[in-house]
Amino acid sequence: MNQIQNEEEASLTSTTEVLENSNANDASIVSEAQVTPPIEKKKSYLRYVVVAVVIAAVLGAGYVMYNRSEEGVAAIVNGTRITEAELTENIAMMTKSAEMQGVDTSELTVTSEIRTQALQNLINNALLIGAAKKEGMGANEAAVQSAYDTLVTELGGEEELKTRMETVGLSSETLYKNIGERLMVDAYIESATDIEDLTVTDEEITAYLESIKTEGVTLPPLEEIKPQIQSTLLAEKQQKLVNDLIEKLRTEAKITITEVK
DSSP: OOSSSBTTBOOOOOHHHHHHHTTOOOOOSOBTTBOOOOOOOOOOGGGGOOSOOOHHHHHHHTOEEEOSOSTTEEEEETTEEEEHHHHHHHHHHHHHHHHHTTOOTTSHHHHHHHHHHHHHHHHHHHHHHHHHHHTTOOOOHHHHHHHHHHHHHHHTSHHHHHHHHHHHTOOHHHHHHHHHHHHHHHHHHHHHSOGGGOOOOHHHHHHHHHHHOOTTOOOOOHHHHHHHHHHHHHHHHHHHHHHHHHHHHHHTOOEEEOOOO
């Protein structure tokens, strides 16, 4: 199993997601015969993006080119440059997050994987942000400040936010920029897909329960675990929808990776 991804699923790195998830374990449906309660999070479709977009297919179609002529630039997406500095920052945050989850980041295979995923995260971000701007999406200062204030409240205050920012090496400027882009991309995803109309049926919940039944394990009553199951299945549907959107954007994009390590 991939050490960084969890059963083929990984979220598009968002600095606000890193902050929200630091010092916390992912919830699972069944853990030691217990079902964890739902984790409430504000809406953001970015966390449902699968990082491992079908790179082989993209390469085969000729949409990704490799050269080393752009010094200091890690990739160019439709004319937008992703700098080595941005990549380094992203790698640092992903590394800190992985270490908090108990991953041994001293292993060469892990560091290589983090770098690859970090670059793909930035490429996916650039594709989504570029598409959002093309459609005239934006986030005003009031909306960004409101989202920032919500994050502060959820984390328990400014001091806790500052502590977590220092832990992952995140500046205030980057955080505010990330929040604005996150709001803009969420608006674009809502306009470009039917993500808000996705639902989970009772039949799907029943089928899921059947799939996780384990001999000797007694699950809690359905009414206790139904919200968690609904959240999990809805997240999977949203994840697939956003991933499909990114793949579509990739087929229409010109992506140049200027350095591969």
